[in-house]
Amino acid sequence: ENEPPLVPYTIPVIGHTYSYLFDTENFIRKCLKKYGEPFNIVIFGKVTTIVAQKYIPEVLKAHESFDAFEVFKEFVPLHLILDYDPFKVIGFHAKTIREQISGKLSFHFDNMQKDILYCLDKWIGECDKPRNIKDIWDLTNHVIGKSIANACIGEEASQHEDVVHTFAILTQDMNHYFFLPPFLSFIHQKLHEYVISIPFLIGLSPISKHKNILINRMKPIVETRIQQKKSLGNSYKPSNDILEYYMSQSDFDSSNVNYSYLADLLIFLIVASIATTGRTMANLLFDYASRPEYWDELYEEASTINKECNGKLTFNDINKMIKLDSFTRESLRHMGDMFIAPHAVIADHYTFSNGYTIPKGRNVFDFSEDCLFSESKYGSDSKSFKPFQFVPQNISASKVDRTYVVFGGGRHACPGRFYAVLMMKLFLYNIILKYNVKTENDGVAKKVMLGPFTNPPKESLIFERRKEQRIEMN
Numbered sequence: 001e002n003e004p005p006l007v008p009y010t011i012p013v014i015g016h017t018y019s020y021l022f023d024t025e026n027f028i029r030k031c032l033k034k035y036g037e038p039f040n041i042v043i044f045g046k047v048t049t050i051v052a053q054k055y056i057p058e059v060l061k062a063h064e065s066f067d068a069f070e071v072f073k074e075f076v077p078l079h080l081i082l083d084y085d086p087f088k089v090i091g092f093h094a095k096t097i098r099e100q101i102s103g104k105l106s107f108h109f110d111n112m113q114k115d116i117l118y119c120l121d122k123w124i125g126e127c128d129k130p131r132n133i134k135d136i137w138d139l140t141n142h143v144i145g146k147s148i149a150n151a152c153i154g155e156e157a158s159q160h161e162d163v164v165h166t167f168a169i170l171t172q173d174m175n176h177y178f179f180l181p182p183f184l185s186f187i188h189q190k191l192h193e194y195v196i197s198i199p200f201l202i203g204l205s206p207i208s209k210h211k212n213i214l215i216n217r218m219k220p221i222v223e224t225r226i227q228q229k230k231s232l233g234n235s236y237k238p239s240n241d242i243l244e245y246y247m248s249q250s251d252f253d254s255s256n257v258n259y260s261y262l263a264d265l266l267i268f269l270i271v272a273s274i275a276t277t278g279r280t281m282a283n284l285l286f287d288y289a290s291r292p293e294y295w296d297e298l299y300e301e302a303s304t305i306n307k308e309c310n311g312k313l314t315f316n317d318i319n320k321m322i323k324l325d326s327f328t329r330e331s332l333r334h335m336g337d338m339f340i341a342p343h344a345v346i347a348d349h350y351t352f353s354n355g356y357t358i359p360k361g362r363n364v365f366d367f368s369e370d371c372l373f374s375e376s377k378y379g380s381d382s383k384s385f386k387p388f389q390f391v392p393q394n395i396s397a398s399k400v401d402r403t404y405v406v407f408g409g410g411r412h413a414c415p416g417r418f419y420a421v422l423m424m425k426l427f428l429y430n431i432i433l434k435y436n437v438k439t440e441n442d443g444v445a446k447k448v449m450l451g452p453f454t455n456p457p458k459e460s461l462i463f464e465r466r467k468e469q470r471i472e473m474n
């Protein structure tokens with residue numbers, strides 16, 4: 001017992017669902033003022049505990065008592081859709097990303113830069129005359145899709161358009177089915193999970209098409225590598241991609257390769273990496289295009305580095321662009337989601353440091369906006385966009401702290417954040433040098449609100465080639 005206070009409500013089961021979905025900020029702030037934190041509300045038929053600035057760090061730290069994927073799987077039931085349950089091997093996925101992606105950034109760097117330049121040429125082009133580009137989020141999903149495909153299955157396989165397209169759109173394709181709020185949970189907690197999985201189970205969803213593309217493209221690579229290993233023995237040179245890493249695991253059987261398993265591992269990485277990074281890249285571009293007052297400073301920094309390195313940017317050079325980094329951190333701080341990483345209690349119960357206790361299975365929603373717009377940390381104008389505020393403090397955009405929770409925190413803080421931030425910065429660096437970009441009506445583009453969550457703005461951006469020329473990489 002000794003539960004946090006339950007906010008009173010009138011209609012049983014429905015509880016606070018309406019206010020949570022349609023008046024989130026006001027509703028949560030009023031409750032915080034009246035009850036302090038944590039407090040309990042009833043949404044989608046379930047008692048849910050809300051924490052904010054004070055207790056989010058505590059939840060993130062108590063990794064033995066909480067699990068974010070227990071909540072994620074209610075909305076995205078990959079364990080029911082894929083042949084191999086990815087939630088059982090989260091530790092392996094996190095290790096893969098830590099070691100093979102974030103731990104090898106300097107290795108991936110040249111490929112990332114090459115892939116970005118390729119994508120800008122292909123999808124934005126020369127723009128000698130102003131060009132209106134629609135669906136910016138789709139564009140950024142393809143840019144990150146190309147780069148992650150390269151890191152996952154190698155340069156050769158990531159040349160194929162079908163595979164890049166699969167990386168880029170798989171998550172969006174799947175999300176169409178998961179878009180509905182979990183109203184069926186009003187009837188039974190698990191009903192929503194099962195009903196949204198039905199199209200996948202009866203083969204109606206596009207996931208099997210994407211899975212076949214992944215398998216078709218990785219099969220020849222795996223077969224060639226197995227042959228080479230046999231013929232070259234110790235002189236075999238392993239590639240640096242994630243497929244090679246999977247092939248080096250002790251459970252990999254080269255005489256009977258389980259392609260469905262390999263594809264399912266990749267599908268989880270796609271879900272974790274593409275829409276997240278594509279979304280923040282799109283937001284970053286809109287933040288830049290919407291704010292002409294910062295263009296000159298950012299251009300000056302980028303072109304100075306471009307000249308200094310004679311067009312051949314290195315990993316070290318990008319780290320010198322402190323204004324670009326600060327702009328990226330500010331854009332992430334303004335991502336707009338009011339909740340970022342809801343967790344469920346997986347221990348027998350959890351007792352907060354103020355004595356309130358919640359039971360196993362309880363969902364704890366993190367009102368992250370309270371951290372990201374903390375007035376004590378970011379000033380009384382914490383909601384304003386102040387792009388260079390981190391320059392004097394010299395904190396990188398990938399560094400998590402108590403109020404900067406876009407990548408979670410504690411032991412399970414996003415292991416892909418170093419890659420995601422590098423990708424965002426490289427993308428904007430190349431855009432800044434090549435194009436002038438502006439919004440359609442010269443104003444600040446508005447994000448699309450979906451209850452307490454956001455998508456990037458829907459409007460187009462106008463690209464025109466800069467008159468000043470960058471030094472091209474040779």
Ligand code: HEM
Nearest residue numbers: 068094272273276277280341407408409412413414416420
């Ligand atoms: C801007 C882009 C991204 C954002 C905003 C983001 C955000 C997050 C958040 C909030 C979490 C949960 C942290 C927690 O439980 O406390 C997470 C976990 C995770 N992310 Fe990311 N992420 C991004 C990009 C990526 C990329 C590019 C990858 C892979 C290359 C990735 C792989 C993962 C994995 C494997 C986990 C699970 C870690 C664990 O449970 O130990 N993410 N991410």
